[in-house]
Amino acid sequence: MKKIGFFRLHAARMALSLVLVLVLLLNAVGLLHLGFMARLENYAYDLRLQWTMPGTVDKRIVIVDVDEKSLEQQGHWPWPRNKLAHMVDVLFDTYQIDVLGFDVLFAERDESSGLSTLESLAQGELKADQRFEAALKRLRPALRYDDLFAQSLKNRPVVLGYYFQHDKLGQRQVGLLPEPVLPQGSFVEHNVGAMKADGFSANLPELQKAAASAGFFNASPLIDDDGVFRRISLLQMHNGALYETLGLAMARLVMRAPTVELVYEGGSHNSVALEALRVGDKRVPVDADVAALVPYRGRQGSYVYVSASDVLQAKVPADVLRGAIVLVGTTAPGLLDLRTAPMQEAYAGVELHANMIAGIMDSTIKERPAYVMGLELVLLLFTGVLLALVLPALSPAYATLLSLVMASFAVAVNLWIWSAGQLIVPLASGLVLIAAIFVFNMSYGFFVDSRAKRLLARLFGQYVPPELVDEMAQDPGAYSLAGENREMTVLFSDVRGFTTISEGLGPTQLTELMNDFLTPMTKVIHAHRGTIDKYIGDAIMAFWGAPLADPQHAHRAVQAAMDMVAQLHALEEHFKAKGWPSIQIGIGVNTGDMTVGNMGSEFRLAYTVMGDAVNLGSRLEGLTKTYGVSIIVSEFTRAAAMDFAYKELDCVRVKGKEHPVKIYEPLGLMSELAPEVRQELAQYSAALRLYHTQDWLVAADEFAKLQRQYPDCELYRLYATRVVEFIAHPPGQDWDGSHTFKTK
Known part of the structure; x- marks a missing residue:
């Protein structure tokens, strides 16, 4: 029953724990796909985002909201373009805003003025009516609402919105695209992983030509599997050129940044991956899809909202809009511009762009660079091997404590990297590994070790104390x-x-x-x-x-x-x-x-x-x-x-x-023997030597002294009696000093 070593004893448990480590390592490098891990990682991302969001209102950006109140007071959407022209004039002339962006598409002409009907009459029944023709000539400029709207956009920092299509069955091309932010030939196409658009729905040519810029506002191609918007494409490719998102276009106008530069790993376009965009003096981290994580500021309402109807009537306090970055969008449920965000199921789509503008300006967009995978692998390997080797040696209480400490440390370090370094290091994989190894070890201990302990207790419990059974349970195979x-x-x-x-x-x-x-x-x-x-x-x-x-x-x-x-x-x-x-x-x-x-x-x-x-x-x-x-x-x-x-x-x-x-x-x-006992022992040893050398007379005197000194000692009485008998009947020269007992 030689006791085997600790590692040999727990080899099976350690090996199975290391298998768990290997599984998560393979998942981290992409050789194994665990769908639930992606969902857990998204959940962990959402929790960190919710824990660390500022939760304050950014007054630099104001959202002019086509809300229920506006629809009730101004009529159903879409509004006549002359009304939108009036709103643009009010925003720039009355409130002196900085930049205006439309999270709205103007792809169709506005026929609401009735001009087309009047033109038909002028060519038909009233063709010869000079008074009608004169009146129509006078009214025509005021009834061309698209022209009025275009005129209001001219020479003003206005960014229109449009969307790209990614359905290869439809490849529609409606309206006029803005000039690309990076024309074809200005970059190495195969080194940019931007999504490629098959078609587009853009604004009317006269509107686009009048506006300073335009940006696409559809983020749906990059929506995560759970339907949550966590990132937005900053650039998409069409016909070999790169076009920018609405938020990026507005941020460039605000920062007066004329161009966008591509930043590659290692600083060279020959590098494998695009790392970031350079906008003025700001670095905007992007992923392989040239998308950026939305730096959500908080729940809906993290930016100032004013009713579009109040703007039209100039009822908004001047200090709210003066110098502001303004986005025109809608929160009215019937207009279907609501999204699912990490912290809110019904989140206004216009705020996605507001968050991106603020994130670019403030450099608060977090990044997930390629080397994060290496860091994740190191953390998984270190954590997994440590727990696999240590947990089998610990009691359930200490195993629980160690696992909680490691999980807490992992969360604390991860949050510190998140906040201080603006880096996103996977968290769920490490926590799942800690939990999996802990649960496995506890289960193994309960179903295997405790079974062995119960068997030992059944076999030896009636013979040995419980603490020895516990000790034996550390190596049950060594006992039989x-x-x-x-x-x-x-x-x-x-x-x-x-x-x-x-x-x-x-x-x-x-x-x-x-x-x-x-x-x-x-x-x-x-x-x-x-x-x-x-x-x-x-x-x-x-x-x-x-x-x-x-x-x-x-x-x-x-x-x-x-x-x-x-x-x-x-x-x-x-x-x-x-x-x-x-x-x-x-x-x-x-x-x-x-x-x-x-x-x-x-x-x-x-x-x-x-x-x-x-x-x-x-x-x-x-x-x-x-x-x-x-x-x-x-x-x-x-x-x-x-x-x-x-x-x-x-x-x-x-x-x-x-x-x-x-x-x-x-x-x-020996170390605790009293002096008087030592003295008695020395006296007795001397008498015993005399007894063994058959010096009976002197031995008799010595045992007699011991009897007088210690009258209750049966041993001295026994030897005193023996010596007297040996004086009368000596045992002989061949005596070996022993005494033989004939009975048990």
Whole structure:
């Protein structure tokens, strides 16, 4: 039952934990796709975003909202272009805004003025009516609403909106696109991973030519699988040229940045990946799709909202709009410009562009560079290997504590990188790994280790204390009930005069007395890591060195024997209070080779020890009364527990043993022996030497002195009697100094 090493013991658990690490590593590098991990990572991203959003209102950007109030007061959408022209004039002339953007498409002509009907009449029924023609000529400029709207846009920093189509079945091209931000040939096309548009729906040519710029506003091609808008394309490709999003176009106007530069990894366009865009002095990080994460400021309402109807009527306080960046959009549910954001299911689409404008201006757009994958791999490997190696060695409480500490540390470091470095390092994978290894280890411990522990408890629980069962459970494979031979120490304890004691008590009292006696004796044996073999009436048989190997088995057995005697003295008051007689015990202890294992018959088995060394221990217990001592140990036990002081009692040849054995009484630890005891021991040792050299007369004098000094010592009386007998009948020159016992 040699105990195997820790790593060999927990090899299976560690190997399976490392398999979990490998699975998540493969998922991180893209060789294995775990769909739930992507969902969890999105969820972790959303939580971090919600925890760290400023939650304040950015007053630099104002949203002119075509809300329910505006629809009620100004009529259904779309409004006549002359009304929009009036709104543009009010915003720039009355409120002196900085930049205006439309999250609205003007792809169709406005026929709401009735001009087309009047033109038909002029060519038909009223063709010859000069007064009608004159009136129509005078009214025509005022009824050309698209021209009025275009005129209001001229020479003003206005950005129109349009959208690209990504449906190859339809490739429509409606309206006029703005000039691309990066024309074809100004960049290496295969090094830019921008989405390629198949068609577009843009604004009327006269409107687009009048406006300063335009940007696409559709982000739906990059919507995540769960329907949440987390990022927006900043550039999309059409016919080999790159076009900018509405937010980027407005930010460029605000910052007076004429161009957009492409920033590659390593600073060269020959690099594999595009890393960021340079807009003026701002660096805007992008991913492989040339998309940026939306730097959400908070829930809807993080920017100033004013009703479009109030703007038309100039009812908005001047300080709200003066110098502002203005976006015209809608929150009216019927106009279907609501999106799902990480922190809100119904989120106004116009605020997506507001967030992007603010993020570009403030450099708050977070990035997820390519090297983050390497960092994730290192963290997963470090965390996984550490937990795989350490958790099997820990108790459930400490394993839980370590896992919580590591998870908390991972979250804290991740949030610090998120906030201080503006970097997004995957979080869910690390937390899932910690949780998975923890749950696996706890499950393994419960279903495998605890099963082994229950088996050990069933096999050995009646013999050894619970703490030894726990220790054995650390290596259950090292213990069995199969017989084997090893050096051990056995202890026999018996109550002296038990027959007389039992005759004076009734059955109930006798049972109670034995329970009150055996329980503390057993506790002492267990406290010294002993194994209870059996109770034989009033007798106790115990051994050390099995099932748990113990190099200190002899020392523990001797100490247990002395503590049993001390415990018995402590019980005297308890026995006296109950009217029970006092109890004296004899204890025999022997060390030697024994056979230990499950022995018995097919009807009943017991984990016990057998052999000559066991029999000698039993004989020694029987000699305690003869020598008037409570404990007798053999010379073999003395040799194995040399840190105790002993009094040599005799050299005896017990029944069934051919060779004599020296026997001793343990007096206590050598280092704790009292001076008076040392003096007595020296005096007795001198008398014993005289006895062994057959100097009978001098020995008789010495033992007589010891008898007078210690009248209660049965040992000195025994030797004084023997010496007198040997004076009369000398044992002969071939005497080996031993005393032979003919009975057990």
